[in-house]
Amino acid sequence: xxxxxxxxxxxxxIGTELVERLVKGGATVTVFDDLSGATPERARAxxxxxxxxxxxxxxxxxxxxxxxxxxxxxxxxxxIHLAANTDIAGGFVDxxxxxxxxxxGTWNVAEAMRRQGVTRIAYASSGVxxxxxxxxxxxxxxxxxxxxxxxxxGKLAGEAILSGFAxxxxxxxxxxxxxxxxxxxxDHGVVHDLVVKSLRDPGSLELLGDGRQAKPYIAVEDVAxxxxxxxxxxxxxxxxxxxxxxxxxxxxxxxxxxxxxxxxRDLRTVDIRPLGGSGGWPGDTPIVDFDTSRLRALGWxxxxxxxxxxxxxxxxxxxxxxxxxxxxxxxxERRAAHAAVSAQTTGSTGSTxxxxxxxxxxxxxxxxxxx
Ligand SMILES: NC(=O)c1ccc[n+]([C@@H]2O[C@H](COP(=O)([O-])OP(=O)(O)OC[C@H]3O[C@@H](n4cnc5c(N)ncnc54)[C@H](O)[C@@H]3O)[C@@H](O)[C@H]2O)c1
Numbered sequence: 001x002x003x004x005x006x007x008x009x010x011x012x013x014i015g016t017e018l019v020e021r022l023v024k025g026g027a028t029v030t031v032f033d034d035l036s037g038a039t040p041e042r043a044r045a046x047x048x049x050x051x052x053x054x055x056x057x058x059x060x061x062x063x064x065x066x067x068x069x070x071x072x073x074x075x076x077x078x079x080i081h082l083a084a085n086t087d088i089a090g091g092f093v094d095x096x097x098x099x100x101x102x103x104x105g106t107w108n109v110a111e112a113m114r115r116q117g118v119t120r121i122a123y124a125s126s127g128v129x130x131x132x133x134x135x136x137x138x139x140x141x142x143x144x145x146x147x148x149x150x151x152x153x154g155k156l157a158g159e160a161i162l163s164g165f166a167x168x169x170x171x172x173x174x175x176x177x178x179x180x181x182x183x184x185x186x187d188h189g190v191v192h193d194l195v196v197k198s199l200r201d202p203g204s205l206e207l208l209g210d211g212r213q214a215k216p217y218i219a220v221e222d223v224a225x226x227x228x229x230x231x232x233x234x235x236x237x238x239x240x241x242x243x244x245x246x247x248x249x250x251x252x253x254x255x256x257x258x259x260x261x262x263x264x265r266d267l268r269t270v271d272i273r274p275l276g277g278s279g280g281w282p283g284d285t286p287i288v289d290f291d292t293s294r295l296r297a298l299g300w301x302x303x304x305x306x307x308x309x310x311x312x313x314x315x316x317x318x319x320x321x322x323x324x325x326x327x328x329x330x331x332x333e334r335r336a337a338h339a340a341v342s343a344q345t346t347g348s349t350g351s352t353x354x355x356x357x358x359x360x361x362x363x364x365x366x367x368x369x370x371x
Pocket of ligand 1: 012
């Protein structure tokens with residue numbers, strides 16, 4: 001039987017990878033995304049009906065809109081829920097972003113599923129739910145969890161919401177706690193930002209924190225594999241949690257050196273300057289490492305080691321940014337620029353470049369009435 005998938009946030013970094021795999025595997029896929037976090041290139045492609053996964057149906061919508069979600073949920077057999085506020089720094093300034101994007105949005109996804117009788121969901125959680133754990137590598141059973149940001153709290157709340165629905169209505173729900181996911185298509189995160197900074201100034205590189213923050217880095221291809229592997233081969237438990245990461249960690253300093261290597265910089269000529277402090281931003285958890293034995297017991301293992309994942313991501317990000325030819329902005333700078341443009345043109349702060357191009361939903365490549 002054909003799988004009929006709904007992927008919220010499917011136009012994002014991880015979503016695009018997953019949707020491509022699903023389409024190639026023969027699934028019927030609907031992408032539900034407001035394009036607030038899609039790169040300009042991806043947003044234009046989806047709006048033009050030529051999205052990265054050409055055979056997926058694209059519906060432009062916001063997960064805070066329960067009616068739109070309920071409509072698009074009709075006839076769906078499985079959901080992959082990725083849409084979220086991924087602007088962690090933005091959530092520090094405006095906590096409402098995480099309430100809407102992570103908590104209420106996930107509640108709406110679950111409620112729309114209940115209304116339409118959908119009973120299977122995979123949810124993009126994050127390793128940040130652990131906070132700063134006392135025990136590393138941290139297994140899924142670790143507790144108590146002490147999220148250290150609104151984003152982390154929102155991700156954990158999402159898990160709790162789905163567990164509640166799953167137990168009450170007999171669903172199968174899976175939550176995936178991703179480690180730092182890297183790839184050429186990402187427009188946020190340490191690799192992207194270091195590539196941007198080094199392209200702007202080849203002679204110096206500023207690092208957030210003291211450079212000793214150590215985390216696992218995983219290629220987006222391996223994340224997509226993990227999710228699909230567990231969805232297809234995992235046990236039919238009511239609610240299951242999986243850590244998704246590589247074995248071992250890299251410090252930010254090591255990541256910087258790998259990025260500079262990928263950009264063919266001579267390390268001796270670059271002044272690497274950690275800004276100091278143990279974390280990179282409010283709510284950062286400097287030392288994390290995840291035990292992935294639960295997922296490995298299902299037969300999954302990552303293809304790329306963390307060093308390879310970072311090097312490939314850095315080279316690919318450089319190529320993508322140079323080909324796009326736009327201004328070289330870090331994630332924080334880009335979001336600030338969008339907010340400023342939106343405030344000028346619409347009088348609000350919530351819209352994005354993609355919003356300005358058309359308030360149009362596109363279904364199977366053809367523009368249809370906006371929802
Ligand atoms: N990238 C990572 O390192 C990482 C790590 C841990 C967890 N995650 C989680 O994985 C998921 C995907 O992350 P990503 O890196 O692809 O992020 P992303 O920002 O590239 O993708 C998120 C997508 O969701 C869409 N979106 C955001 N708010 C929405 C809303 N209200 N309604 C509809 N669509 C909305 C955006 O337009 C974007 O296309 C997120 O839930 C994120 O929290 C990512």
